[in-house]
Amino acid sequence: MSDADETLDVAPTTFSPRAFRWQRRRASAADFWSRFRGDRLALLGLIVLLVFIVMAIAAPWISPKEGLSAVDSIDNPTWAPPGRGYPLGTDNLGRSVAAQFVWGSRVSLWVGLSATVLTIAIGAAVGVTAGFFGRWTDATLMRLTDWFLVIPFLPLAIVLASVLDRSLRNVVLVIAITSWPGTARLVRAQVLTVKQRLYVDRARALGANRAHVIRRHILPNVAPLILANLTLAVPISILTETTLAFLGLGDPTRASWGKTLEEAFNAGAISRNAWWYYVPAGAGIVMVVLAFTLVGRAIEEILDPRLREGGA
Amino acid sequence: MRARFVAGKVFGALGTFVFVLVFNFFLFRVVNDDPTGKLFRGRNLSQAQLDRRRQEFNLDGTKFEQFLAYLKQTVSGNLGDSFLSRRPVTTEIREALWPTIALVGTSTILSMLIGIMLGIAAGWRRRSKVDVGATSFAMFTYSVPDFWLGMVLLAFFAVRWPWFPTGGFEDAGSTATGLSALLDQAHHMALPCITLTLAYIGEYMIVMRSSLLDTVNEDFLQLARAKGLRDVAVRRRHAVPNALLPVVSLSALNFGYVLSGAIAVESIYSWPGIGQATLEAIRGPDFPMLQGLFLLFSASMIIANLAVDLLYGLLDPRVRGR
């Protein structure tokens, strides 16, 4: 919302617009952080996320990759409960569950983030185009969006994953293709309200070209919404990745939490009471998803003045 | 006017279905030019067998010829034969349909009822203990993958304490009929049903809560209170009927999630429904079956959306026109 003010205020001030804008941005970033800090749960979520991100990046140093290989684990005890040498026990092939957990976080986070970025990119592109150009462009794109909204996303993801090759890249693609419509609708609605505000008309009347209007007026006002949407969309991407991996549609060559759960289930970990095999991966998913949700909710609440005021 | 409203919605649904038909063709025959190529992997299939599959799946000729053949076959209600069982896809689906309808139907109704009631309690008294509790519960269940919840419940309530069967539709070799068969099936359905219900209560709760929060500051609630209505009556007669509208329109979307969730949960509990069939088709990969299932899933989503649109018209006089 400070961005909206900014564009209005630039004209009458005697500052250089650029310096003024940066000053405004710094101030609003500081304001944002002080509000965010006030939300304890969001702060907790952020810390959890940082821990998992560090773990994902540092995986090769925390746990050697050999721990994932059945061949290298051939001499290990199978179905060993957590204990010395195996902090989270071993699986039916003697592989370390802890190694799978550490390496699995990489895939979950990576797919979750990149699929979300792609989703938002497609959704934002469609939404901005539809909202800004209006008329038949809008009508066509929104029809398409509505159709995609009706198609159940997991079956579509399953079909896509079945006809495509099984690779991490395709998993990202599948998630993005199935989940962009929601973002597109949201962004379009926001573009329409921004467009209605006076200053876009004014900018157009002054002869600014479309690219300029989109870049300088539309995007800055849609960006906060996109950011909030991004954080809230990551959990959906992570959960979809997990489900696809569990259904055997993930990348078969990489350890992921969903794949661990699939293997644990198929190896009969439940009937053997080998809780250490399937609890860590599930708990990891829950923690990461919960953390993203907490952070995303806080961001949304800070950026959306309506939520902030509401209910008092 | 009302007829026009209904006709418009039905027409829109038909349009969407045509899109799905075209899209389906695109998925199976354009995204991957020849999906049957994947059948080679790890399987001993002769070239002749493969050619027959290709022909069955209408993969011969130009794309346009393929499209016409596909359209003609599909519109006449023939979805081809399963690559795995060699039986018609329609038969396979029909057999798996009932268990899924029972499971998804029951859990949808349960999660909707419980979720809406929790959402009302939470939204009406914002920041109360009920609100904080219900919101935390919803956020937690939202973060739990449904199939993992299924695994944990299975480990506790079927393995650790064997109160429920570990899976299946009824006891093996059961010859029971009538009520006792129904009870047996209900016993088998309990855990998968609880899993799906728990997993989706949160969604309804959150939507109902925020919708009610949007309503609590409306002037017509002030007016209702000023009239001298009790708080419960204000809520029941004025707040909830208005706040329900967004929930109704979201329930179609949610239906899609529950349907999707059923795929993984059914496989956990070996519930012989559409979800199990999907998992088997993925493993094949059994393209005619996947295609039939995809059409079925899409069609049920379209029908759910249509039903919700019509229901919305019934609930909101502003929508059905003057």
Place this chain on the structure above:
Amino acid sequence: MSLLELRDLHITYRSERGDVPAVRGVDLTIDPGETIGLAGESGCGKSTIAGAVLRLLPKETLIEGQVLLDGEDVYQMRPGELRAVRWTSAAIVFQGALHALNPVQRVGKQIAEAILLHSTQSKKAAQDRVGDLLERVGLPANRARSYPHQLSGGQRQRVLIALALACEPKLLIADEPTTALDVMVQAQVLELLAELQRDRGLGLLFITHDLSVLTSTCERLAVMYAGRIVEDGPSHDVFGTPEHPYSAALTRAFPTIGDHASRMRPSGLAGDPPNPANLPSGCPFHPRCDRAVDDCSVADIELRPLGIGRHAACIHIPTSGGDDGE
């Protein structure tokens, strides 16, 4: 006995960012058959008073002083007693431009609900009465079957008046009942209210930001600024010879017809209404006042008597209570 009596009423809204005093010591009395206009800019606390009379403000709001309906303190009543006096002792004519009517319920049902709540009539009898009420406010009885969105703004306002009359209250509180209506309809609605008031001998508290509306309808006027009454007295006196600089500015600022902006903010009055959470020191009007002197920023002036039934709160009015108001 007075229909309504406010005694030194203070209302403070509670929010996370601190307390906001909306009403800061208001005394007001309405006798049977009397019409009183309450005027002021948005945010001056006038609508808060409307909500306070039927105890409709948020639970956590701090209320000090007394609100007496028929001599009984509303804030001492038990919940059951409170529900019983709501709509029967006093009813509010809500603003039709807002969502004051439930959009998914037929308007007849909404009127009947009030009747059935406060009487033992049969549903049939209540329905007949709904028809009568609608006809009384100039709508055909079959409009009862309409939904709010099927009515025009003026029709909705008439429905809200009919709704307020449903339980035959002795006091009507009309909260901006003509806002957002076009001028013709506005005049019709005003006339209807005046007529009903005369016919039934109702007490009427008419709240608006539009002073011109009040002079034709009300015997007495009270002008509010920053949570206090700054001037009151007989309508034509206050309007003809305003003593407080704020009332003077309001009367100078007759709205230009059709110009929305000039209605919302009287011309000739520089600046914005003060923020209730952060009021100027001394007389809260002094930053905008053209007659302000140095003392105005320190001295908080109470209402001073000014002839018969007239008061104003301004440093320029002699404390002895002379009759320079006449």
